[in-house]
Amino acid sequence: MTPAADVTNKRILITGGASGIGAASAKLLASRGAKVVIADLSEEQGQNVAKEAQDNGFDVKFQKVDVTQADSVKALFAFAMKELGGLDVVVNNAGIDHKPAPMHELSDDDFDSNIAVNLKGVWHCMRASIACMAPSGGGHVINVASVAGLRSSPAISAYSASKHGVMGLTKSAAVEYARANLRFNAVCPSFIDTPMVQNTLAKLDERGQNAIIKASPLKRLGKVEEISSAIAWLASDESSFMNGHAFTLDGGMLA
Structure with missing residues (x-):
């Protein structure tokens, strides 16, 4: 019997793969038979994640990247x-946040860095994904956005702006490239227990x-495993009719 969310032999690239959601997703996908490349600015952490996976017999490689x-x-x-x-499959997960602060006290540097990594970085990776996937018959791009990209987010306005932008890119590309058999979806977690x-x-x-x-109504942080499991389902062929969607995992925050 074929297991649920089967990703056997899927070729998957994950940015921000050195920790948190990215690392958990890489380990889960590789354990289910996917061939994975993880990328991150943190070379030591990324190499450690790849080595741990390889030591367990999984196909994970690391490459350093600056998505900006x-x-x-x-x-x-x-x-x-x-x-x-x-x-x-490409999972655009690399991202940063900033110290919570009222909008009028937020520095230019905080705003610019959030836009550079969280939005322009995703845009760079989406363009590269299209260039690689379209000639070979299509693929699936999964952008890790946030509930902060779907609602107001006081005190984290720059982060929220960047994630709203990711949703705009996701929805626009989903329509623009559907006939090329390229799908674009976003995962929108709330607060997850990650290093960030x-x-x-x-x-x-x-x-x-x-x-x-x-x-959230569940009164706890989400777990990285809960998000990586959702990403695994999206990476499988079971999600084949989902396109341009915000897959929200927030414990009921937006209910």
């Missing part, structure tokens, strides 16, 4: 195409921490 730089992204995709022999969220929590007082942890 078009040439670095092109080099990454050339590496992935060579190592994997093509691409079936823990870093944010560390900057807040107890009241702020509780507000984040209890933001």
Whole structure:
């Protein structure tokens, strides 16, 4: 019997693969038979994730990338195409946040860096995905956005703006490239227990921490495994009629 969310022999590239959702997704997909390339700016962490997977008998390779730089992204995709022999799925997960602050106190640097990584970085990777996948019959691009890209997000306005932009790119590309058999969807988690969220929590007082942890009706942070399982389903052929969708995993926050 074929298992649910079967990704056997799928050729998958994941950015932001050195930790959090990206690392969890790489390990899960590889454990189910996918061939995976992970990419990240953090070379040591990325190499460690790849080695751990390889030690367990899984096919995971690492390549350093700076998604804000078009040439670095092109080099990454050339590496992935060579190592994997093509691409079936690309997961654009690389992202950053910023310290919560009122909009009028947010620095230009914080705004610019969030747009550069979270939005322009995704755009660079989407363009490269299209160039690699369209000539070979299509594929699936999964952008990791956020509930902050679907609703108001006080105190994290730059992050929210970048994730709203990702949703715009996702929906536009989904329609524009559907006839080329290229699908584009977004995963929109709420607060997940990742190093990035823990870093944010560390900057807040107890009241702020509780507000984040209890933001959803389930009154807890999400787990990376809950998001990686959703990404695995999207990466499988079971999601073949989903296109231009915001796959929301928020514990009921937007209900």
